[in-house]
Amino acid sequence: MKTLLDSNILIYSLNEDSELHDRSIEYLRKHDSYITLQNVSETYRSITSEKLFSNPFSPRNAIKAIDQIIKILPVLYPSEETYQILKKLIAKYKIKSYAVFDALIVAMMIEYNVDQIATNNDSHFRKYKEVSTLNPFK
Secondary structure, three states, rough: EEEEEEEHHHHHOOOOOOHHHHHHHHHHHHHHOOHHHHHHHHHHHHHOOOOOOOOOOOOOHHHHHHHHHHOOEEEEEOOOOHHHHHHHHHHHHHHOOOOHHHHHHHHHHHHHHOOOOOHHHOHHHHOOOOOOOEEOOO
């Protein structure tokens, strides 16, 4: 079964202050997984945010940290087909506002035949019948 990692797992793995840091690192080491370009941008946004991190990464250090992740996790990139799948998901699930970002991740999962997403926000993805969710922290 192919698994995609949601951004929150990547963020926990980079946030040494997180109570889920060690468990995220352990999950990353033990499981072959994928990420999307969307996960990369969400992770960058979060780890450089003063609102989310008491000691945020500098842009340079954030890129270095993400580059280390990309060395071990294959990145799935959007294509024209991704957009066609996204349009179908938007219509089927009546997606609005910020929910489009999770729908984009699901569209890439469908395109690349990735079966499940490992996430701490399983409620964000439960509505999508096309993929399954796994919360590695429960």
